[in-house]
Amino acid sequence: MNRREAAWERLDARTVAVSLSWLAGPSIPAAAAVVTLGPGPRTLFPVAGLLIVLAGIAARGLLRHATLRYRITGERIEVRSGLLFRRDRSVPRDRVRAVDLTAGPVHRLLGVTVVRIGTGGQEADLRLDAVSRSQAERLRLLLGRAGGTSADSDLVTARPAWIGYALLSSWTPLIGLAPFGAFFRVLEMFGIEAAGVGFLREVWSGVSRLSWPVAAGMALAIVLAIGFTGALLLHVEVWWRFRLTREADGTYRIRRGLLGTRSLSLQDSRLRGVQLAEPLPLRWGGGARLSALVAGVDPDDDEERTSAALLPPAPRRAALRVAARVLGAPVLAAALRPHPPAALRLRLSRAVWAVAVPAVPLAGLGLWTGRLPDGLWLLAPACLLVALLLSADAYRSLGHGTAGRYLLTRHGALRRRTTALRADAVIGWTVSRSPAQRRRGLMTLAAASSAGTHRVKDVRVGQGLAFAEEVVPGLLRPFVVPRSPGA
Amino acid sequence: MEWELRPPRHSVDRRAIRWWAVQALAWVLPPVLVLGSLAALIAPARSWLLGALLIVALPGAVYALLMPARRYRVHRWEVTEEAVYAASGWLWLKWRVAPMSRIQTVDTVRGPLQQIFSLSGVKVTTASAAGSIKIHGLDRHLAAALVEQLTARAQAVPGDAT
Structure with a gap:
């Protein structure tokens, strides 16, 4: 390849299809909402708003494909982009510190990859969104220091048994609650009262017949079940086929992902x-x-x-x-x-304050109104115990x-x-x-x-x-x- | 032997005390005035509004009275051959040091209020987002000279700044 006078290249034509896919996905539920609820201002306005935003995103993708040109010469990487605001960027090749290849599910389906070239400076990374998979690999090797050898040594390959740690994710409760949050958001977006939905009313009347510990236990079990399943799926998607390798020139390469793949050369x-x-x-x-x-x-x-x-x-x-x-x-x-014992005392006193500041006025209010449920008195000592234990643990850390x-x-x-x-x-x-x-x-x-x-x-x-x-x-x-x- | 940080050599300009006081009043006065005029206008809610006024005004007054003088005692700066050293804060105190070889840019920062008092700040940035040093409340001419001096010195010291 003649590096001195490399020709300007464009992004892959399939980028256009990736941009248009932004329109496809959310359009289906939006159309379904219009069909089931009937057209009216209540449904049409949110849907129209959504479509305008998505059309904007798609248009940006089209524009990027139409205007962006890049080339890699012997010394520099040059990227030109923009229609009204032209932007020419040029980075010396020896400043390249990381090459990040990302492909979401749609990208993978279409065989393209997003290339991000990190320069380690304060300037933003160069982004080629997107090029063909083979071109991405070529760029990755080209921009590595050795310029193309791939005698790697494996440092880590993930063990299948490690998937168990997915269940210990701190995200589990959030993932468990997310579907409920999203469901009520959608209801709110289309202006539907939760009490007006038939099956929700049935669920509510069923729940209110149970005693509260049973109901709380069931709710917790459902949230945790969804949370664990979600955390597991997320774990598989993010960490599937994780490999850390060290290439011949000392570059680290991290590869992972199931539907969307990610490869980082560092x-x-x-x-x-x-x-x-x-x-x-x-x-x-x-x-x-x-x-x-x-x-x-x-x-x-x-x-x-x-x-x-x-x-x-x-x-x-x-x-x-x-x-x-x-x-x-x-x-x-x-x-x-x-660290000195004073650090422990600082943490313990902070824990006491953190509990006392909200608890004391609330307890006073409870005494004054005389309407405090019995079990609630235990809340403050329980919180204090947890806070003190965490403080002691923080000190030990x-x-x-x-x-x-x-x-x-x-x-x-x-x-x-x-x-x-x-x-x-x-x-x-x-x-x-x-x-x-x-x-x-x-x-x-x-x-x-x-x-x-x-x-x-x-x-x-x-x-x-x-x-x-x-x-x-x-x-x-x-x-x-x-x-x-x-x- | 126990060690401690000594205060940097130079204090900031005395006008900074007034600048900080005006700044504090700009925070404290608007809510006080709004609550006060509401209390004067709305008779039925007067006791509640006056209570809220008290809750805002008392800490506000303490802040506006104590903060400027205390800041003036704490805020100090120093430039040596090798490093920039600055102290700031009034309750939570900070001392920052950045070596000359790691300085990337040196700028002056001047808000509208600082300009009224013909004060200026100097901002020294390094490759770390959190590592930048700001010296506020310097005399305008001193700040300009300092920026020039620092820029020249940072360029003279070798290093790639990361």
């Missing part, structure tokens, strides 16, 4: 560390999730975090093993230094330390996170102290990096400053003095 140079997340239910089951800390990716953004996942939810041991292989040393297994060239920090009870961030990725420190922390001689140290901000929470002031000095020698040192005895 250059070694963009990796800043890893994060082990243990949401409470998953932790109870001995599981954890592992994701890469990637320059230019915010780890607090749910979608981006999933895209940088190095593992599906898996046994903690497997996650530690993969982390050790990616980082080159068992960094996450290093012992962490505990706290820890920080170093291992090799990595800084380590761990915190969180409901979602405990252990972070290993490369010390040379730290691009600044923030020390923050709340009034409560100042009373107790504590501070929070935050390490800013292009792969997110990572906190060492509630350390003693001297301990935290010494740690910052240990991680990045000399940066904070000029601004630190021995403590004056009066303070």
Whole structure:
């Protein structure tokens, strides 16, 4: 291929069909609603609104296909797009840090793939939506550093048994409630009173004959059954055929997905560390999730975090093993230094306040009106117990330390996170102290990096400053003095 | 030995106290005025409206009285050969440090209120979304000079800023 004078290329013609598919899906239920409820302003207006929005999305897709041109020369990637607002973007090839191939179900049916080229800078990624599958693969190899060898070594292939961890997803209750929410939203959208729907009235009269514990138990069972099924299906869709490979040039490649597929190629140079997340239910089951800390990716953004996942939810041991292989040393297994008891006291008092502030006025109101149901008195002590237990657990989670060239920090009870961030990725420190922390001689140290901000929470002031000095020698040192005895 | 952070070397401009006070009043006064005039107009709900007024006005007054002077004591800044160091906050305090080699851009930020007091802020951004340092309430000319100085120095120090 003559790279010097590469010709301008267009997106795949099938992109047009993908854009039009936006119109097809939702039109069917909308048409069904019009047919069953009869045409009238109540049905036609929402449907018309929906169609206008979808037509806009489809038109944007058509416009993109008509105007976008791209080419890859020896040195640069160039993308031109836009009709009224022309936009020419040109990125040096050596700035490419990640190539992300995504294909939703419709894309896959039509044999096209969306290519996202990440440059790791502050500028938005380049997006080719969409090109043919073979062209996407060609681009992926072309933009990799070695330019086309594919002697990969497998780091991880997901075990079928790990699917059990899907049941420990924190999303289960939400997924269980979602269909009910959506159902009532649709009723509301078309202006239908829930009491006016025949079978709902029957269900309601049936339920109101039961005693409330039975009814609550049944409701819980139904929600959980839907939640578990949904979480399982979602898990399969997202994590199907998960593979993490390391290609000959050191690029990591992550592939996954059942209906929609996703392939992320990540250059070694963009990796800043890893994060082990243990949401409470998953932790109870001995599981954890592992994701890469990637320059230019915010780890607090749910979608981006999933895209940088190095593992599906898996046994903690497997996650530690993969982390050790990616980082080159068992960094996450290093012992962490505990935080001072003042951090525990801070958490306990916070728990007491969090319960007392709403509970005390409510109890007063209950006494005043004298109309408080008996069982409700138990709610506040129960909440307090849970809050205190979570606080103690949060304190036990706290820890920080170093291992090799990595800084380590761990915190969180409901979602405990252990972070290993490369010390040379730290691009600044923030020390923050709340009034409560100042009373107790504590501070929070935050390490800013292009792969997110990572906190060492509630350390003693001297301990935290010494740690910052240990991680990045000399940066904070000029601004630190021995403590004056009066303070 | 126990260590602690020392305050950065320079304080911000004294006019910043008035700027913060005006800013606080801009938050506190509108709801107070609305509730007050409603209480004057609607006799039947007067006691409730006056109660609400009290709930808004008391913390508002404390905020407007205490915050500006306290901020002036805390907000300080310093630029060395290697780093930018700044302190901010009044109840929740923050000290930020960014090394010169990681600075990407340096801008001035001036809201309409700051302009009235001919004040200006300097915003130092790094590759981290949360890592940017803002120094507010500087004299306009000082801020402009600081931006120039920082831009020159950040370019002189090698590093790819990520």
